[in-house]
Amino acid sequence: MNTEILIDEKIEKxxxxxxxxxxxxxxxxxEIFKEVAKSCAHPDAETVYEAVxxxxxxxxxxxxxRTLASLEELNMIIxxxxxxxxARFDADLRPHYHFLCTKCNExxxxxxxxxxxxTLPKSAEAFGQIKDYNLQIRGICKKCLNxxxxx
Amino acid sequence: MNTEILIDEKIEKxxxxxxxxxxxxxxxxxEIFKEVAKSCAHPDAETVYEAVxxxxxxxxxxxxxRTLASLEELNMIIxxxxxxxxARFDADLRPHYHFLCTKCNExxxxxxxxxxxxTLPKSAEAFGQIKDYNLQIRGICKKCLNxxxxx
DNA sequence: TTGGTTGCAAATATTTTGCAACCGG
DNA sequence: CCGGTTGCAAAATATTTGCAACCAA
Numbered sequence: 001m002n003t004e005i006l007i008d009e010k011i012e013k014x015x016x017x018x019x020x021x022x023x024x025x026x027x028x029x030x031e032i033f034k035e036v037a038k039s040c041a042h043p044d045a046e047t048v049y050e051a052v053x054x055x056x057x058x059x060x061x062x063x064x065x066r067t068l069a070s071l072e073e074l075n076m077i078i079x080x081x082x083x084x085x086x087a088r089f090d091a092d093l094r095p096h097y098h099f100l101c102t103k104c105n106e107x108x109x110x111x112x113x114x115x116x117x118x119t120l121p122k123s124a125e126a127f128g129q130i131k132d133y134n135l136q137i138r139g140i141c142k143k144c145l146n147x148x149x150x151x
Numbered sequence: 152m153n154t155e156i157l158i159d160e161k162i163e164k165x166x167x168x169x170x171x172x173x174x175x176x177x178x179x180x181x182e183i184f185k186e187v188a189k190s191c192a193h194p195d196a197e198t199v200y201e202a203v204x205x206x207x208x209x210x211x212x213x214x215x216x217r218t219l220a221s222l223e224e225l226n227m228i229i230x231x232x233x234x235x236x237x238a239r240f241d242a243d244l245r246p247h248y249h250f251l252c253t254k255c256n257e258x259x260x261x262x263x264x265x266x267x268x269x270t271l272p273k274s275a276e277a278f279g280q281i282k283d284y285n286l287q288i289r290g291i292c293k294k295c296l297n298x299x300x301x302x
Numbered sequence: 303t304t305g306g307t308t309g310c311a312a313a314t315a316t317t318t319t320g321c322a323a324c325c326g327g
Numbered sequence: 328c329c330g331g332t333t334g335c336a337a338a339a340t341a342t343t344t345g346c347a348a349c350c351a352a
Contacts, residue, residue: 024306024351045342060309065342067307081232081287085317085341099278112272120288121263127250128292135286136232137271141279175326175331196317211334216317218332236316236342 007037010076010091017074028052028059032067036077037091042098042107044086080107081136097134101141108141158188161227161242168225179203179210183218187228188242193249193258195237231258232287248285252292261288 014033018025035051036043043051049064068089071077080088082100088107095117099108112118120133165184169176186202187194194202200215219240222228231239233251239258246268250259263269271284 022306026307026351028308058309062310062343063308069343079234081234083230083232083238087234087341097272097275099275101279102282108278110272110275110278112274116270116272118269118286119267121248121261121267123263124248124250124261124288126293127259127261127288128252128290128294128296130288130290131253132290133286133288135269135284137275137278137281137284139279139281139283142277143279145279173331177326177332179333209334213318213335214333238316 003038007034010037014071014074014076017076021074023070023074028056028063029067029071031056031059032064033071033076033091036068036071036089040109042080042088042090044088046086048089081134082107097137099137099139099141101144102138103140103144106141106143110137154189158185161188165222165225165227168227172225174221174225179207179214180218180221182207182210183215184222184227184242187219187222187240191260193231193239193241195239197237199240232285233258248288250288250290250292252295253289254291254295257292257294259292 011030011034014030015025017023018029023029031052032048035048039047039051041047045061045064045068048068049059049061052059052064068077068087072079072089075093077089077091078093080090080098082088082098082105084105090107090109092109094111097110097112099110100106101108118135120130124130162181162185165181166176168174169180174180182203183199186199190198190202192198196212196215196219199219200210200212203210203215219228219238223230223240226244228240228242229244231241231249233239233249233256235256241258241260243260245262248261248263250261251257252259269286271281275281
């Protein structure tokens with residue numbers, strides 16, 4: 001399966017990043033990363049925890065939290081801005097934006113075509129040294145719109 | 152003072168919005184809104200609470216939380232996306248973006264000139280009905296950069 | 303062997319809720 | 328007076344931390 005190969009590649013990158021930073025390659029770390037990488041739902045910590053627990057019953061929530069934080073530091077995953085209490089994670093590092101459904105809280109990836117890249121306001125760089133930026137689009141997703149139409 | 156006049160205008164709008172929605176104009180509601188409106192620091196709930204308490208010693212934190220939520224529903228303030236545990240609030244409703252300092256967690260407003268408005272990716276509307284969107288730029292602010300240079 | 307990592311338990315931080323008293327319209 | 332709002336206390340939710348045992352390198 002194509003996605004499998006992609007995930008394996010990502011895991012290789014993770015191992016390399018760990019070595020580079022003097023961090024160990026533990027089965028928990030691999031498994032937690034794999035969970036985020038294979039999901040397209042931008043899972044929260046609890047969801048990752050449940051999924052990992054089915055394979056490693058002894059894993060603990062705090063390990064998941066600690067690992068997600070360290071994966072973020074390694075730039076292997078990003079935390080998705082959303083106005084909700086639960087942090088969501090994304091292992092897709094290609095530049096893209098997010099559509100956030102305010103009804104079901106689903107997060108969708110939005111990719112853009114060439115020429116559609118947004119340009120930051122000129123005034124932005126006056127505030128300091130820019131590291132990254134991101135755009136969220138909020139609204140009601142197709143799935144939720146249909147639920148209402150149907151009834 | 153000009154800002155005072157602006158704030159008074161905003162408070163009038165708030166009163167109107169309350170009447171329109173069958174909500175009461177209470178001193179707490181006014182005071183909490185005024186705190187957000189007069190600050191340019193995008194305060195969190197705790198900060199608003201402390202500020203309001205200095206004028207109304209009996210106010211409680213939960214009233215602040217409830218009121219901030221209702222002001223948001225009335226579209227009198229917005230909640231600022233940031234990756235931090237504390238929600239931040241902004242009473243400036245003009246379209247603008249935010250610069251988030253990852254060092255001191257300060258939030259700065261970024262306004263854009265005519266012609267600089269961003270255009271959403273064409274693919275965005277395929278996900279559903281868009282309500283609003285916002286852009287955050289993350290980096291290290293001038294103040295924090297200078298602190299390091301100075302030492 | 304050794305220091306980064308884990309699991310457990312407990313703590314923290316932020317925000318929310320039930321309820322009776324209160325007060326704006 | 329009526330029903331929205333408040334203050335109080337307690338709870339709920341999400342996340343973090345101290346620490347001893349563990350295990351990857």
